Amino acid sequence: MSTLAIHNGRVIDPALGQDGIADVVIVDGRIARVGPNEGDMVIEADRIDATGLVVAPGFVDLHTHLREPGAEHQETIASGTAAAARGGFTTVCAMPGTEPPLDSRAAVESVLREAEASAAVRVLPVGCITSNRAGELLAPAGELAGAGVVALTDDGQAVADPNLMRHALQYSTRFGLPVAQHPEDPALVRGGQMHEGWVATRLGLRGRPASGEATMVARDIALAELTGAHLHVCAVSTAGSVALIRAARERGAHITASVTPHHLTLTHERVAFSESYDQIHYDSSAKVFPPLREESDLEALSDALRDGVIDAIATNHAPVSDMEKEIEFDLAAPGISGLETAFGLAMRLVTDGQLSLNTLIERLTIGPVRAWSLDRQSGLEGLGTLAPGAVGDVALVDPASEWTVEPESFASLGHNTPLAGERLQGRVVATVVDGQVVHETAAVAAL
């Protein structure tokens, strides 16, 4: 019998409405007890002193690119899940845009096998909507569901054909899988390198209009309402999309949504300017799709996150190699390596007073679990909570601790972040999966 006792932390479990000083005891990988002084009763245990720290259920990421198989120079299942552990994420949903893509049982099983062998945290695979993500033929959703996928998406490639999308949604209802769309209309954003607006004008870069997202969100919502299916909108980035999702949810449509920490906190100005408007640069580390938007979008996104119109913060962790970023901006690969900075970056909403710490933790834990019914789909009872009997997944965070982002010391192979050298407040100090410590900072380890 292995026991881990986490002493005297501020336990925040939004699912149970809990917020207070308590001990968390994990026995044989499951939450055994949560309560004041519970840890003192345990005799033989590994112990973590969480005094001054927040103890939360492990974070759950609905949007992680692990890149394996096919692009192991960008990330592997081992490195990506190590990055997840550093970020407090104990469960990651692995995107299917691998090579080969996750459009067959064999491909999904190979990811699960590799995860079994090398992953630091739980990996729940997501399958393709269409075969080879080509947007032409439906992928075998039943076969994929049987292999263990928890959702369907064509990843960065939105399903352009409305008729095919309609059928994908319709078909998915048989297997209870959410259909997740990265909603940018390919025709409206073709060739676009950043948000369309005055910064793109200044840089002479082709833009991706905000309406390129809103038109597809509107279409997909209409199709979800037509079919009664569950549509998940990934990486919402515009105020227009937020308004559409809000209205659809009010009508009772089964629409869920997630937003990235970078879309909540950074604007398109990040691509071009650092201190003044006199001098421009072309910062490909801020090149990401959907692109970083405008201040008014950020406000709409944080309002929606607070109101629950957006269910979850998801990283869209998209690691790429330095070589793929240090080239012409048009050629640079889009993406931000986001797992390790997600909590600290999202904490800006808390320090700015836009979001409570409890809501932030909700949107990182039970929010995503409920959005995709991950507990039911994965069979992991109590996922996203610290309820007795739940999987023993915990994130220990210090919301006050400041740190500097140093991409070269990331666990992720992708050092691509626009935050290099920046100070963040809020740090993940330890991560526990199934009662095993998978990440701890030196400060915690020394206790």
Added chain:
Amino acid sequence: MTTELSSDVTTEESAPVEGAAAEPQLTDQGWTHRDMLDLDTCSRSDIEAVLTLADRMREILDRRIPRVPALRGYTVVNLFYEPSTRTRVSFELAGKVLGADVISVSASTSSVVKGESLIDTVRTLRAMRADAVVMRHSMAGAPYLAAQHTDASIINAGDGAHAHPTQALLDLYTMRRAVGDLTGKKVVMVGDIAHSRVARSDLWGLAAMGAKVVVCGPPTLLPLGMRAGDRPGHAESALPPVSIETEIDAAIEGADVVMALRLQSERQEGGLLPSMHEYATHYQVTAERLARANPDHLLMHPGPKNEGIEIAGDVAGGSHSIIEDQVTNGVAVRMALLYLLSGRVDPADTDGEVRS
């Protein structure tokens, strides 16, 4: 010692070229730019420095034997990732007239696919002792990337739809030669503003020189966010001030300078325009339309022209046209710029005295 630039005399007392190259004589109140990426970082006095020196260069260029040793031992590489005749030749001549070694390389972005990155290429050129790299590229920002990775001077000879600062400098020079001080002058640019690197750089330069600028084109060819009201208050200075007009007659009213921009047929294929004919009907710069301009107006075009599309043939070759001057002045302005970037000039001497 200081001498006039000279094609026939090279005295031993002349400032040693190698020494000058190694230790640029830059002072904090003068020319301090290592690169020329765009005019957005240039003050009015920076631009004046180029234009004033360009007068001297123009004089050299008009000599019977236009050749001086001012940049002897200085190596200029024209690195063109996009085909160009006029800009490449203009830079080649500018360098050669000043005695620099000029090498033109037609590169291909396909070399990127083969694993040779832009960064590798400019580092390699620097390792071969290139002093300046003149770069033309189909992608915006490419010269900025290059400049971050080398201490050679990078000169942007056009990057995608972003900037073409030497074209803007020659436009400013040509305008100033013809009308004098540009303060308060009304300059109208007509055409595909959205995709025009020339327009973008001209806007910065004209703003610095105090001109009032109107851009005119069909709504599909106008850039977004140009109106100050289209961007947040804190970013007001992030783009140059400009008026926007979609109706050409209103735009041209009282203009001192009218510049027609090249219209590329891709715009029709891309669905931005119904037809070239329709464009010509609504936006061609014609004698009839120019009648609304200031009677002494100047007509410009950065070339290459599509006569009968954006500009009527009779006005392109007419008395108000200074289009050919633009071409000649392009060489003079590029000579001036190369010279300033070489660090071989004392900024105090930009009124015309140049060390050779």
